[in-house]
Amino acid sequence: MTTPAILVLNSGSSSIKFSIFAFERDPSAADLVCGGKISGIGVRARLDAENAKGEALAARSFPSGVTYEELLGHLLDWIEEHLDGLELVAAGHRVVHGGKDHVAPAILDDSLRDDLRALTPLAPLHQPHNLDAIDALARLHPELAQIASFDTAFHAGRSEIESVFALPAELAAEGVRRYGFHGLSYDYIASRLAPLLGDAGMGRVIVAHLGSGASLCAMSRGRSVATTMGFSVLDGLPMGTRCGQIDPGVLLYLMQEKRMNAEELTRLLYRQSGLLGLSGISSDMRELLASDRKEARFAIDHFCYRANREIGSLAATLGGIDALVFTAGIGEHSPDIRRRICASASWLGIEWDDDLNRNASGEAVFSTPDSKVAVAVIPTNEELVIARDCWGLLGGRDNSADGQAAAAGLQ
Numbered sequence: 011m012t013t014p015a016i017l018v019l020n021s022g023s024s025s026i027k028f029s030i031f032a033f034e035r036d037p038s039a040a041d042l043v044c045g046g047k048i049s050g051i052g053v054r055a056r057l058d059a060e061n062a063k064g065e066a067l068a069a070r071s072f073p074s075g076v077t078y079e080e081l082l083g084h085l086l087d088w089i090e091e092h093l094d095g096l097e098l099v100a101a102g103h104r105v106v107h108g109g110k111d112h113v114a115p116a117i118l119d120d121s122l123r124d125d126l127r128a129l130t131p132l133a134p135l136h137q138p139h140n141l142d143a144i145d146a147l148a149r150l151h152p153e154l155a156q157i158a159s160f161d162t163a164f165h166a167g168r169s170e171i172e173s174v175f176a177l178p179a180e181l182a183a184e185g186v187r188r189y190g191f192h193g194l195s196y197d198y199i200a201s202r203l204a205p206l207l208g209d210a211g212m213g214r215v216i217v218a219h220l221g222s223g224a225s226l227c228a229m230s231r232g233r234s235v236a237t238t239m240g241f242s243v244l245d246g247l248p249m250g251t252r253c254g255q256i257d258p259g260v261l262l263y264l265m266q267e268k269r270m271n272a273e274e275l276t277r278l279l280y281r282q283s284g285l286l287g288l289s290g291i292s293s294d295m296r297e298l299l300a301s302d303r304k305e306a307r308f309a310i311d312h313f314c315y316r317a318n319r320e321i322g323s324l325a326a327t328l329g330g331i332d333a334l335v336f337t338a339g340i341g342e343h344s345p346d347i348r349r350r351i352c353a354s355a356s357w358l359g360i361e362w363d364d365d366l367n368r369n370a371s372g373e374a375v376f377s378t379p380d381s382k383v384a385v386a387v388i389p390t391n392e393e394l395v396i397a398r399d400c401w402g403l404l405g406g407r408d409n410s411a412d413g414q415a416a417a418a419g420l421q
């Protein structure tokens with residue numbers, strides 16, 4: 011007897027996460043069979059995996075210089091060797107950019123893959139890796155249904171005022187717009203707001219997704235109202251290696267005076283800026299927090315300063331906030347960064363309990379009972395959102411090619 015299962019792959023800028031869920035009902039966290047990640051890509055890559063009970067299945071480091079493609083190959087080999095008793099019926103992928111046309115999860119076919127490849131210049135740290143994972147899996151399992159879930163989709167319902175740049179209108183019609191990203195993460199967090207925070211969760215909420223990539227999302231009733239990332243994943247907060255918000259005049263200066271071409275600018279803005287560029291030490295927040303060098307402290311100070319400025323801006327779009335929620339690598343694991351951001355945003359009515367913050371593990375509220383604004387940590391679960399998308403497209407129907415096409419409305 012084999013258990014039907016969904017494999018979910020989430021390729022981020024510094025990590026490849028995976029989860030395998032049993033595919034017998036609309037998935038919940040309880041249907042996880044095993045999962046893990048390759049983390050520290052570009053810094054100190056390692057693979058960790060565990061089963062549903064939290065028991066370690068793999069813990070392995072890779073030599074420096076190992077490429078993203080090689081790591082993906084190692085991960086897929088590891089997964090193949092651990093499919094005992096499981097029959098994969100679908101694979102779901104996080105795809106960072108869906109562009110203006112793809113605003114709902116979809117079954118991958120050649121035409122969708124071509125569309126998504128064309129968006130690579132808008133997300134060069136992500137889109138090629140997302141698509142490479144899709145292609146690698148198609149080679150290993152040509153019959154397997156593959157599904158794309160888009161980071162941009164959660165933000166698709168924002169107002170036109172929020173979504174445009176003040177550029178000639180033809181450019182917006184062509185797709186030069188603010189899309190917003192980290193939508194799978196925000197979608198998951200939105201689903202946890204009411205259970206954890208009650209009415210405050212359904213009110214005006216800012217979610218801070220602070221990972222290698224970092225953004226903020228202002229939500230009202232669990233829907234995206236405004237967000238810090240824009241046309242590409244460069245905008246908004248400074249990140250591990252990305253610059254965040256920048257005056258476009260800087261780019262004109264670099265082109266005209268420094269003669270930088272598009273490739274050089276791409277390298278500078280996506281790979282050499284942010285925490286890495288500012289500190290000259292590392293893109294990894296853990297390493298900066300552990301360093302006593304003043305450059306590391308300055309980079310962290312700037313990161314927290316920018317987060318506070320952007321929280322102010324998003325709070326203005328909501329007319330005040332009822333809750334502030336932290337998630338992703340830094341947001342979930344660094345009480346220090348959470349404390350600093352709460353301290354600078356305390357003018358919004360935030361009061362927090364230091365002990366609760368320091369000891370937060372899993373989902374945790376760490377505001378004081380009198381705080382006007384609830385403050386919480388919610389570990390994100392982009393993989394579960396993707397697994398549910400797979401279920402929504404394929405679930406409850408027969409999983410033959412005909413059944414899948416019918417489920418997707420293709421027949």
Ligand SMILES: Nc1ncnc2c1ncn2[C@@H]1O[C@H](COP(=O)(O)OP(=O)(O)O)[C@@H](O)[C@H]1O
Pocket residue numbers: 022023024025220221222223250293294295296297299338339340343344
């Ligand atoms: N305990 C920790 N304290 C501070 N930062 C952490 C901690 N654990 C992870 N991080 C940071 O989280 C970031 C990676 O976040 P993650 O959401 O996993 O990244 P990705 O964008 O690749 O999905 C890195 O900067 C890492 O240093």
Ligand SMILES: CC(=O)OP(=O)(O)O
Pocket residue numbers: 021022023024106161191192221222223224243
């Ligand atoms: C959209 C984005 O920046 O993703 P990540 O944080 O996973 O790099």
Ligand SMILES: [Mg+2]
Pocket residue numbers: 022023221222223338
């Ligand atoms: Mg991520």
